[in-house]
Amino acid sequence: MTTVPRVVLAAPTSNAGKTSVATGLVAALTARGHAVSPHKVGPDYIDPGYAGLAAGRPGRNLDPVLVGEERVVPLFLHGARGADVAVVEGVMGLFDGATRPGLEPGFASTAHVARLLRAPVVLVVDVSAQAQSVAALVHGFATYDPRVRLGGVVLNRVGSDRHEQIARDALESTGVPVLGAVRRLDRLATPSRHLGLVPAAERSADALAGVRALGEVVAGSVDLDAVLRVARSAPALDGAPWDPAAEVARVPGRPRVAVAGGAAFTFGYAENAELLEAAGAEVVTIDPLRDEALPDGTAGLVIGGGFPEVHATELSANTALRAEVAALAARGGPVAAECAGLLYLARSLEGLPMCGVLDAEAVMSPRLTLGYREAVALTDSALAPVGTRVHGHEFHRTVATPAAGATPAWRWAGAEPEGFVTGSVHASYLHLHWAGQPALAGRFVSACARTPVLRSEQHAHR
Incomplete structure (x- = not known):
């Protein structure tokens, strides 16, 4: 049995800002002195490049389609050697999986990997176009699959103090704690082109500055101690690190x-x-x-x-x-x-x-x-x-x-x-x-x- 504090960053949809929040969280925890192991659900190479830059160690992929379900936990433990916390960025919406014939619905989704890792999920919710309705959305995600534990919510793209308070008040009824609220910050947008984000390795000094800025924003907007408590609530994992x-x-x-x-x-x-x-x-x-x-x-x-x-x-x-x-x-x-x-x-x-x-x-x-x-x-x-x-x-x-x-x-x-x-x-x-x-x-x-x-x-x- 191996214990690694860990949390999965997910979202209701793509483009909700989970890459920025996940990268910022890795950077903020690293700046605090934690050894953070960054991971990414799915085959994407670009997102883990930013998290890896923030952590100072490789961002590693966890993809049940490419490596098989049985290797997800060993590969996670291999990547997390020497780390005191792991941050796993999800892919697409929380329950969106591969759609290839022969695979069960939700296979290789963020929820699937969270279940394999027995990891709590923090949901990053874009509230730029909603207020009280966020409660209904989070309630649905918290109850849709009882095998997935929602440990908290980070509100993203919040417009004002009043907007944040309305969302926080609405979420009290769900019982899911709000771990942070990040304002709309266009200056932190990551450049994109024909295949998505520009890889961190291409942006060099600019990428490093951007990652540090994300870390500062998350450190000032998210309760890092609360996130660590959620991560430390994850139970021990069976199995040995991949060798x-x-x-x-x-x-x-x-x-x-x-x-x-x-x-x-x-x-x-x-x-x-x-x-x-x-x-x-x-x-x-x-x-x-x-x-x-x-x-x-x-x-x-x-x-x-x-x-x-x-x-x-x-x-x-x-x-x-x-x-x-x-x-x-x-x-x-x-x-x-x-x-x-x-x-x-x-x-x-x-x-x-x-x-x-x-x-x-x-x-x-x-x-x-x-x-x-x-x-x-x-x-x-x-x-x-x-x-x-x-x-x-x-x-x-x-x-x-x-x-x-x-x-x-x-x-x-x-x-x-x-x-x-x-x-x-x-x-x-x-x-x-x-x-x-x-x-x-x-x-x-x-x-x-x-x-x-x-x-x-x-x-x-x-």
């Missing part, structure tokens, strides 16, 4: 695996890199916007998601690194690319030259492609043997033409074959959380260990 070393066999040789990062490639689950290391790899982060060479002795490359379309000019201008990536792929070095990685490996992105590893061109699209996918591998690759079944997630506004190579990566229901497997390269729009399929990491590192590497004196351009 990546128990999920994969260690490969000898310690092959060096470069992982793309920086402002253009901000999407990646922390557990993926941890699994690579547990499988025996030496993981080195590179920034394709700035680094002109792969690390000396690189055996393989992982390129996750992000926004290469925003940084296409700079990525294209880095001809030295593009040439090295192409050379690595040409000599059989394993490359695993997801979404943004696929775009970077393509012949061109928005007409600008990319690495040219894939015979495909990519452009922006007005259509958002979004949703969970249950996929099966169509081709043996450095990542997965043919027939492997995975649960993944798509999230992009770009289109690659063609959508698949002669030997595609995946197929899922209602879609044509997708992605590319060429040599030791596996590229697809599908995002995968490797904790749900740890064998992927082991297979990839094994492939890297079999690959001859070039040392610095052999690099032709040096």
Whole structure:
């Protein structure tokens, strides 16, 4: 049994301000001297980036679709090692879950994860267009599912002292305590673009200043002691923390695996890199916007998601690194690319030259492609043997033409074959959380260990 004080921040709907309140709460508690473990329900990479910035440790995702219900508590305990409180930001409305056929209603919802974690919920309610009616709304959320315990409410976007008092008076009848009231503060709005919030890693100093400002607002508007009391009311959890070393066999040789990062490639689950290391790899982060060479002795490359379309000019201008990536792929070095990685490996992105590893061109699209996918591998690759079944997630506004190579990566229901497997390269729009399929990491590192590497004196351009 493990005891971790914890609270889940939820809302009745999307866009109620729960990301701002959750990030501010993490920042405020951290400023008080608490070691805070930030988490996010669902597959989203961007929101946990802000909470992670506030906490000074990775924001980790908890997604029953991508990793399975049975791994949610172990992954939570793994992320919360050394923390004295955990803050879990929800997704969409409290009871809104995945809608894929075969899943029960509410699966992977914030309520579902709160039940798995046995965690109390704090409901963030946007009261900008209501007053007494907030009582009926909160009463409904408090009684809809008796398995979910509503520990309190934070009123958000409050217009005035009078507005706050009316809402507080109305909520007395519900028996749900008001833990805070945050005023309408347009100056704290986080910049957005075509896929949602601008990632914290791209905003650097501005993001850090914004997170600190959110922390100050929450510290002045929310009863932090009351929130901690709610968090400490959570019972002990059964089970042990997830251990990546128990999920994969260690490969000898310690092959060096470069992982793309920086402002253009901000999407990646922390557990993926941890699994690579547990499988025996030496993981080195590179920034394709700035680094002109792969690390000396690189055996393989992982390129996750992000926004290469925003940084296409700079990525294209880095001809030295593009040439090295192409050379690595040409000599059989394993490359695993997801979404943004696929775009970077393509012949061109928005007409600008990319690495040219894939015979495909990519452009922006007005259509958002979004949703969970249950996929099966169509081709043996450095990542997965043919027939492997995975649960993944798509999230992009770009289109690659063609959508698949002669030997595609995946197929899922209602879609044509997708992605590319060429040599030791596996590229697809599908995002995968490797904790749900740890064998992927082991297979990839094994492939890297079999690959001859070039040392610095052999690099032709040096």
